[in-house]
Amino acid sequence: MMYFIRYFLTITISVKQIFGLVVAGVCILYIGYLSGLFSGRQTATVTTDIVFSLTRLTASIYALYALHELLGKSIDRKFILHLLAFPYPRWVVLFSAWLSIVAISFLFVIIPAMLLPFLVSATVSHEQVIMPNFGLEYWLTWLLMFYDISVVLTVGLFFTSFTKTPFVSLVFGILFYIIGHGYPIVYDYVFFSDFVEETVREPLKPVLTAISYVLPDLDSLDIRYSSLYQVAIDFKKVGYDALQVFVFQIMVILLAVGIFSKRDFV
Amino acid sequence: MLKYLLIAVVFGVFSAMAHLDRPDKRQSYYDSHLAAYPIPIVMLFGFGDRYLPANFNLIKLSVTDVNDQQNLDSREVIHRQIAYLQPRHEDNYYLGNASLSWEGRFESAQYILDRAADYRKQDPWPYVFSGLNAYAHFDEAGAAANFFAFAASRADGNEKKAFETMAENLFARLNNLDIAISYLEMLSENVDQPSLKQNFELKIERINRLKIIRTGVNKYINALGEAPPDLNALVDSGVLDSLPVDPTGKGYFMSKSGLVR
Numbered sequence: 001m002m003y004f005i006r007y008f009l010t011i012t013i014s015v016k017q018i019f020g021l022v023v024a025g026v027c028i029l030y031i032g033y034l035s036g037l038f039s040g041r042q043t044a045t046v047t048t049d050i051v052f053s054l055t056r057l058t059a060s061i062y063a064l065y066a067l068h069e070l071l072g073k074s075i076d077r078k079f080i081l082h083l084l085a086f087p088y089p090r091w092v093v094l095f096s097a098w099l100s101i102v103a104i105s106f107l108f109v110i111i112p113a114m115l116l117p118f119l120v121s122a123t124v125s126h127e128q129v130i131m132p133n134f135g136l137e138y139w140l141t142w143l144l145m146f147y148d149i150s151v152v153l154t155v156g157l158f159f160t161s162f163t164k165t166p167f168v169s170l171v172f173g174i175l176f177y178i179i180g181h182g183y184p185i186v187y188d189y190v191f192f193s194d195f196v197e198e199t200v201r202e203p204l205k206p207v208l209t210a211i212s213y214v215l216p217d218l219d220s221l222d223i224r225y226s227s228l229y230q231v232a233i234d235f236k237k238v239g240y241d242a243l244q245v246f247v248f249q250i251m252v253i254l255l256a257v258g259i260f261s262k263r264d265f266v
Numbered sequence: 267m268l269k270y271l272l273i274a275v276v277f278g279v280f281s282a283m284a285h286l287d288r289p290d291k292r293q294s295y296y297d298s299h300l301a302a303y304p305i306p307i308v309m310l311f312g313f314g315d316r317y318l319p320a321n322f323n324l325i326k327l328s329v330t331d332v333n334d335q336q337n338l339d340s341r342e343v344i345h346r347q348i349a350y351l352q353p354r355h356e357d358n359y360y361l362g363n364a365s366l367s368w369e370g371r372f373e374s375a376q377y378i379l380d381r382a383a384d385y386r387k388q389d390p391w392p393y394v395f396s397g398l399n400a401y402a403h404f405d406e407a408g409a410a411a412n413f414f415a416f417a418a419s420r421a422d423g424n425e426k427k428a429f430e431t432m433a434e435n436l437f438a439r440l441n442n443l444d445i446a447i448s449y450l451e452m453l454s455e456n457v458d459q460p461s462l463k464q465n466f467e468l469k470i471e472r473i474n475r476l477k478i479i480r481t482g483v484n485k486y487i488n489a490l491g492e493a494p495p496d497l498n499a500l501v502d503s504g505v506l507d508s509l510p511v512d513p514t515g516k517g518y519f520m521s522k523s524g525l526v527r
Contacts, residue, residue: 023270023273027273027277030277030281034280034281035321035322035325038324038325038328038329039324039328039357040328040357040360040361040459041356041357041360042355042356042357045356046321046357049317049321050318050321052317053315053317053318053321054318056315057313057315057318128356129356129386129388129389129391130356130386130388130389177313177314178309178310178313178314179314180314181313181314181315181316182306182309182310182312182313182314182315182316183314185305185309185316185351186305186306186309189305189306189350193350195305195346195350218314219314219316222315222316222317224317225354228354229354229385229386230388231354231387
């Protein structure tokens with residue numbers, strides 16, 4: 001497996017690539033800084049919040065795009081046959097590609113994560129009622145966001161394992177990102193808020209219920225409130241939610257491996 | 267290399283625009299074009315992220331003219347949505363309460379403050395604003411005192427003493443407009459946006475003129491032993507030389523009991 005991981009990393013990580021990641025990280029920090037300037041009461045919190053959101057979004061899209069470039073196009077152009085000629089099981093190729101992109105995504109996330117506390121301390125001078133916490137909660141938030149990106153990538157891998165059009169994995173990966181993060185909020189809004197009328201609620205019920213059974217709650221992996229507003233983390237709940245997502249991830253990986261192993265590439 | 271140079275130029279221009287464009291010049295961008303969408307659409311625009319649309323909508327609201335009545339309904343909906351998606355956002359309860367409660371949208375202002383009070387456990391200010399709203403707009407000194415007592419339980423030092431004192435004194439201060447003026451002055455001092463500041467100053471002037479009318483009504487009652495039939499009676503009876511005009515344009519109204527609002 002190490003051979004393939006080294007191979008995939010070699011063709012994806014280059015000086016230019018790393019420079020691109022640094023530029024992307026700096027751009028995200030800069031957008032966060034500019035957005036924070038609009039806040040009258042909590043500049044540091046808005047800056048941190050925007051950097052969390054944009055890093056997770058761009059890193060997920062980047063990871064899906066890297067998967068599309070690395071594996072999707074290899075399958076489309078039959079280069080994959082060269083890799084499959086090696087005396088290793090097919091799942092090793094698939095899993096190595098996934099691991100390589102996860103490693104690159106880590107680089108994408110770690111740059112803004114490390115620079116953000118310095119940016120906030122350098123640019124925000126006034127005290128807020130609640131200041132963001134850059135301690136353990138901050139790093140746990142990044143850890144779970146990184147895990148979130150790996151889950152989105154897993155779904156992209158699943159689509160790559162069977163689709164004949166490489167772009168499909170990118171599009172469906174992004175769709176999964178949007179629905180996976182957004183449906184818990186829409187579900188609560190439709191069923192438990194006073195804003196929605198019964199006539200609207202009824203037709204949406206079967207759709208949202210079906211989604212809630214099929215997709216994991218990615219929003220539960222987002223614990224930035226603990227870092228932004230100094231709220232204590234409910235480790236039991238977060239651990240249980242992460243476990244549910246992990247089970248989903250394992251199932252999707254097994255499914256992708258199963259499909260990929262039996263796929264006819266010729 | 268050219269590609270990176272181009273990216274640097276684009277960000278440079280963006281940065282220069284953001285820095286050169288002061289708040290008073292930003293107003294025209296959103297004049298009468300503020301749209302509010304249902305939460306599922308908002309979530310779609312925010313890529314499923316509850317925090318991103320909350321932040322960007324607040325940026326949008328902060329560059330919107332708060333005096334534009336055409337946008338009032340949209341502003342109300344957006345503030346409520348942000349309170350639903352991200353109840354801990356300090357800018358939302360501060361800006362939302364300031365702009366909605368003084369436009370008579372008390373239910374929405376209170377919803378935003380309630381959400382903030384529930385989720386920001388260390389912050390006394392949502393309760394303070396709730397208390398001031400209860401007292402300044404509804405003359406409900408008892409409810410206001412309760413809110414100040416809650417606020418005191420979350421504060422410490424001088425803030426705690428101040429909230430406790432306010433809670434204690436509120437029961438004895440029915441119909442006192444000075445507290446409303448202090449409240450508006452405090453809000454005005456804490457905002458940068460010139461249009462919002464001007465809005466607060468207009469409201470302070472409105473209340474100062476309201477005090478003149480209330481004093482006139484008291485004089486009328488002392489002289490004639492009954493409440494005036496309408497506000498013009500104050501001028502006709504010679505208690506006031508002329509009836510003060512409301513600078514916000516809403517006008518002054520008198521209840522049957524003689525209380526002017």
